[in-house]
Amino acid sequence: MLPVFRKELQILFKEKGTFFWLIILPVAFIVLYASVFGSASNSNITIHYIDQDNTAVSKQFVQTLSNVKGFETAVDTSTTRDDQIEKIRNGKLSSLVIIPKGFGDNLKSGDKANIEFYRTSVTDQTVESAKALLDNIINSYREGKIKSTLAFSGKSDVQIQQIMASPVVLKEVNEDVKNVTVAEQLVPGMMVMFVFFVIISMIRGFIKERESGMLARLRSTPMKPGDYLAGMWSSFILTVIIQCTALLGFGHYVYKLDLGNLPAIIAIVISLAICATGIGLAISFLVKSENQGIALTQIVVMGGAALGGLWIPFDILPSFAQKIGYLMPQYWAQKGLQDVMVRGADISVIVPNIAVLLLFGIAGVFIALLRFKRYILSAAS
Amino acid sequence: MNKAIDIKNLVKRYDSKTALDDVSFSVSSGSCFGLLGPNGAGKSTAMKILTGIIEYDSGSVDVLGFDLKSQKDDIRTLVGYVPQEITLYEKLSAYNNLRFFGELYGIKGRELKKRIDDVLEQVGLTDHANSLINTFSGGMKRRINIAAALLHKPRLLILDEPTVGIDPQSRNHIFGMIRALKKDGITVIYSTHYMEEVESLCDEIAIIDHGRVIAKGDLNKILDKHAVNAVYVESEQMSKIPVFEYSGKVSKKDRGWVIETSNILGTIQDITKKAMELNMAVKELEIVRPNLETVFLSLTGTSLRD
Incomplete structure (x- = not known):
């Protein structure tokens, strides 16, 4: 498992597209939106x-x-x-x-x-x-x-x-622990959305291994197929964890983003990484071509972002959209992050969010395992 | 001589297509065995079966004393496989590629470093250890492709068309390497559709066509058995098929004619006589050396590269 893990990480870090999709683009979006909405609050x-x-x-x-x-x-x-x-x-x-x-x-x-x-x-x-x-x-x-x-x-x-005197008096009470900043709205949303772009790197990686003949060659070595899968998967999990750390660090140091309870944030990031890469494994072994995979990923990323409340507040979505939104991992990740950052929640409060994210990840891995043998056997053709 | 490989009645089907049909041959330990045949004949399928990449439908395969069906894991540690495609990671250095393959065979630490240094020397690319594969020429990539299969010191090396599209320098280097491996007692299976490569490297061969073995055994014996005597003649005035007293089948080759004959000297004499009588300018007149190209032609009726 370790040789595959190390090899894949080396390749991912040498791939400019990985940095662009996973780090540069979300940072650019955060800066752009923060400058627009940050100044809008003063106008x-x-x-x-x-x-x-x-x-x-x-x-x-x-x-x-x-x-x-x-x-x-x-x-x-x-x-x-x-x-x-x-x-x-x-x-x-x-x-x-x-x-x-x-x-x-x-x-x-x-x-x-x-x-x-x-x-x-x-x-x-x-x-x-x-x-x-x-x-x-x-x-x-x-x-x-x-x-x-x-x-x-x-x-x-x-x-x-x-x-x-009016017979009815409006008493306004702010239940948030503190005032919500633009960064606390933006950074978790952008991070959750762009985390799922790792699926594109996964699809490219697996399809390239098959089409280049590398998978066939690896089958001629003593390496077990399970070690191959575990090595590839763990390298993508680590990539997402690094991506989240970079984006949260950027938000924290540039926009004074208050991360809240750190163990709770770490727990969400890890479960989000397992969730996104688990879904990525499933898609990688379900699709027949890279183009098919990229199209499916766009649906997962954009659909999940829109219905999960990453683009507009979940509360103002129509009720049918909210019902679908509960089925999106993006909703549970975003809510968990904001519970910790804005409402001061600790790990005990976000257990349901973590559980849902892990369930999505496990379901993805389960589907991937069902298709994995077919992928391995395709090495011969 | 011990058998490194013993294949009996091997059958492999892809849906309705039979890729290997009742194939049987054996390979002697320490020999260089040539697997010959046109594209799509079943060579790569046979090699992928020998390396455990694909399963076979029936028959028996024994590799280095192990049964392929039940002892695949034992075989994989003893066999090095060089596929037809260049299977290297383009964005990693030659060293990192070799480290990856070495680790897959469980080689670690100093031992791994030493083995990498050794194979880089074997393929003549020590100075390029830290260069990225995407900066290499096609020939250099092919050499690293082979080096990756040598790290674990295999007893059997399987090479699937290792010289496709490479420069003469790299080809010579690969040939030299194969001869050195053979000298060290490693059994080599070499698949190609270049007859001259097999003639230059191999002691034993099997010729496969449409999934069936059409000739097998010692190279010289096959040449003696199947090669036909022939004379090649080239003249601008000879536009029709020439017929002589001893001539058999006559076929067009390049700008001349290959005349199969039971009496080489008699046929040369006839050609010379006729050319002098008709005042023909003969550009080439030679005995066709028996080679695998003519063997394949006589066995199948088609050229190997058709």
């Missing part, structure tokens, strides 16, 4: 407006918009009202708030004061947020009007406060 939603009223009241209204955290206002004095509305029609602007002339006077006199809100019909998170903010501010004007009426009718401040 504000811009509300474009035209103040046709231009009074102290309208200016106060704009100021109120600007004061809300996460929003900023912008005015374009170089183009006309119609031009800006045309921009919305063309999709160049998502929304526009217009404060019409007479807004201040109407508000002071108690008449209805209008605010015009132009928007695209396409559902957009920024437009919906701007709309919600406007509704909120308009509500605060209404509350102010009610308070003034109550005060005018002789109610005391305490009485007004009691009347205005």
